[in-house]
Amino acid sequence: MAAAVRIRVTPKVMGRLRLASQGLLGTGFTRVPEAVRSMTAMQAQDLQSALWAVGVRVPDAGLSDVRGALDDGSVVRSWPMRGTLHLLAPEDLRWILNITTARMIQGTAGRHRQLEITGSDVEACRNIALGLVDGGRAASREELFAAFEAAGQPTKAQRGIHLLWMLCQSASLVPGPLDRNQQKFVAFDHWITTSRDLGREEGIAELLLRYLRGHGPATLRDFAWWSSIPLTEVRRALPEVSGELVELEYNGTQFWMSPEAAKLLDEGVPGQRSVLALPGFDEFVLGYTDRSIVLPPEHAQKIVPGGNGVFKKAVVAGGEVTGTWARQGSGRAAAVVPVPFDDSKPLGPATLAGLRRAAERYESFLAS
Template identity: 60%
Template sequence: MPAEITSPTPRVMGRLRLVSQGLLGGGFPTVPDAVRWMTCMQAQDLGSALWAVGQRVPGTAASDVRAALDAGTVVRSWPMRGTLHLLAPEDLQWILSITGGRLMNSLAGRHRELGITSEDISHCRDIAFKTAEDLKAGGAPGASREQLFQAFEDAGQITKAQRGIHLLGSLCQRAWLVQGPMAGANGKVGVQQLFVPFDEWIPDSRELDRQEGIAELLFRYVRSHGPATIKDFAWWSQIPLTEARAALNEVQDRLVELQIGGSSYWLSPETAAMLDDDVPGSRSLLALPGFDEFLLGYQDRSLVLAPEFAELVVPGKNGVFKRIMVSGGEVVGTWARTGGKAVAVEAEPFAGVLGPAAERSFHAQGRAYLKFMAG
């Protein structure tokens, strides 16, 4: 059994999470290194995802993350919770094999409403492969969503009323298609990705059976997100709690347990070792993007975000996370990008004002963000 350590404060727990996520202590050397460590990084909003990586890889620019997507050293797909994430290409297929079935079962009712059958999905697979092949022959690196929808329509597959989105998502969930390079042309920065056949874009995938894969996913989640509970993992991955607990039995000898308020939090031994000294970052202030894994990657976010401020981060509980300021391991406010041509950043602290040192740190973070996004 792992050693037990008791009662770090919530702020210390938050700083341990910052360390685990590469947000304190120097980060990672490359974009693929950061993404591979995090396993899955929420990326429904691409701009937020770019900065989430940038905060973990010092000295990079948004163009470096886009270049990784263009090169296929990082992929963006729907591995869990029906939302887009960044992940290492070799990890996508085995994670889909664990999570995809449950997601597709949850969509079965909606597919019946839309008149989508398994034959329709197979038909659209063949259409998509032919479309991608024809475009490739003409020098295009992939097919846009609009090109695929037009091809579906031409073959009698209706795409209106979200039917096209569900057909395309089903092809990606089955690892027949994957999002590939950005769709920019003529020197313009792309805002969408092109779709390509999965096996062409990701020729080498790891193979893990379900039990082995869940254990691997849990271990990597705790290593990159800990301290975290088993319920946090089950929510994040959408793996049934019974299977998550069984996986914990397989990996807990490589983890450390913290007992706090009757709950078990798990983290890596390397992160736990920092409790022997002062955990770094007590004076740190970070301007993190909306949807960052530091906040979104847990079922219970009250450890780092006081419940009374939760609606200031997710107004109306609408699922849209605002950018957050994190001071010493605690979410202390939100921030916004303002202006038109003269772009700037503006702090929105919960307490109404930042102290002088925190104000200076925030503006340094703001300058780093603007430089990153412009690069």
Template identity: 60%
Template sequence: MPAALKNPSPRVMGRLRLASQGLLAGGFPSVADAVRWMTAMQAQDLGHALWAVGQRVPGTRASDVRAALDAGTVVRSWPMRGTLHLLAPEDLRWILGITSDRLMSMVAGRHRELGITQDDISHCRDIAVKTTEVLKATEGAHGATREQLFQAFEEAGQSTTAQRGIHLLGSLCQRAWLVQGPMAASSGKAGVQQLFVPFEEWIPESRDVGREEGIAELLFRYLRSHGPATIKDFSWWSQVPLTEARAALTTLHDRLVEVPLDGTSYWLSPETAVLLDDGVPGSRSLLALPGFDEYLLGYQDRSLVLAPEYAERVVPGKNGVFKRIIVSGGEVVGTWARTVSGKSVGVAPEPFEGQLGTAAGRSFEAQGRAYLKFMAG
């Protein structure tokens, strides 16, 4: 192992993560390429997810990401942790094959409280498929909205109150019977919801990957796109049990590089590790990343890039809602917000300490202009 790999600083490790995630240099050539490389990108807030992609694909606009969702070259679903992510369509089914059983076991108690049985889920599958067929035949619709499905469920005697409807829809997606498809228009404008479509109709071709092979591929792709990261980071991110994750790691040692830091093993791709030979770039970089970005949320332990004393500045009250973050040289140094004054929209930095320096302030202003241009497109 080269000497440079033995004791990198946390800031250097953070910049390696920026490089792995396509946030330094040229990024990725297309929306689909970026999402496929990242494997799964947190996307419970669609607006934030659009900018997460935009930061990794220079020259794109929000409309380009929406167009990818409309075309099905990117899909948005619940592949892990019960949280929406962006994925390549061919990856969704085999990842669900690894993760869905554990998630369904975790929500089994809540399903009992809501009176949801396996027969109810099967019944709602039939209702959903029929509803989408009717809408396609009568309105030319490419799927059904959540409200339309809930109405159909209610009319068939399936209550949707008290989150029962959400859990029913989630279960249909976990079983790869439904998937979110094209964007749903709202008053002639681009909305934030998507239509639900029968899985096989929207994703006619899926890869067939066995569990052991799939876990190994998922682990490799995670470390390639998120490294340096730990095996515990991966287990948390994917919800793959540690025992299986560690077994998969033993099959990948010749394809990865290990970096020890403070007694913990971090793993990354050789292509990213080689950056240490000439000095990791990005020491003067400044990025205005969205809330819920994989750069911070893609890890169980976020202290490598976010000092613990500032964690609640990013997630006030630990309420699970992550603010937009400012990343300087691989370190989270503040948050930022979108501002509205009359018809004027802008952005404002909220550094953890003092004010941004002159150069950093100019970089943030450039990032703000890029964000506003991206979201307006």
């Protein structure tokens, strides 16, 4: 039976609990793979944002450390859920795909009919691709597309990327080492030699537990959205893991988190004066279906202008998103420039000092 916490908390306290769960209060992780495993999956369709999302959680990590983890395969980047690229531990990719792939492919069926992609087309491209990456070789997207075209498989109008996506969904290919800011593709079984083997029910329970530990306090609906797993299956999985979690009631809704996060409520939740310069698409903002706890609804459009799915970089102060930021200039002249949500409330001296420290950490990350 899960422990339950029945105390009054504010939105900022909820936000700081999430910062703590995500390793964003400076005492999180010592190595890049450790941070990614703890988060389970980190949104990564924008590579530069994803690299900093890891770096901000590993205080001593530099850009080269995160890129190195992708180059040596201790972290992988693929499409495990929501049809969106994520970073995750290599041993987790196959069993998560086993849970999520069928639903994702069902969701793209109409688009694949428009692109005239059939099962036999995918199989033909699988044989071509595996021949190209045989023996541990890596192939660029351009090389794969050229091979597809030569075999009579068109790649225009997004047909090529959908074919590659299908090959990654079936664990035939996986994005591998970086070539500047693009990844080459490699054979899944060559690049990932050890995979966990979990059945669907066991896997959903495992994924739920790890999400709530790494993102909590969060709700079952948050997880169902994040994973694209039907809420009915999520609810069935909860009894399997609730004993390892703590329940928190907030505004009449049940939230779940790790015992370690819940303990902070007794000791005093840290981070009241914390200021972070988070990348766009960071899990702290994006990883929940209801973001209103940390992002005031009246300012949501300023983080995702026009609801276009492109998340801006976020300034987070004391557990609340208070504005956006941008890096202007380059080299020694580079500066992090904040854009507060409310122009009538300029940043105070303490917040500005915290932001300067966050900016210095970001510049140090880029330079190392």
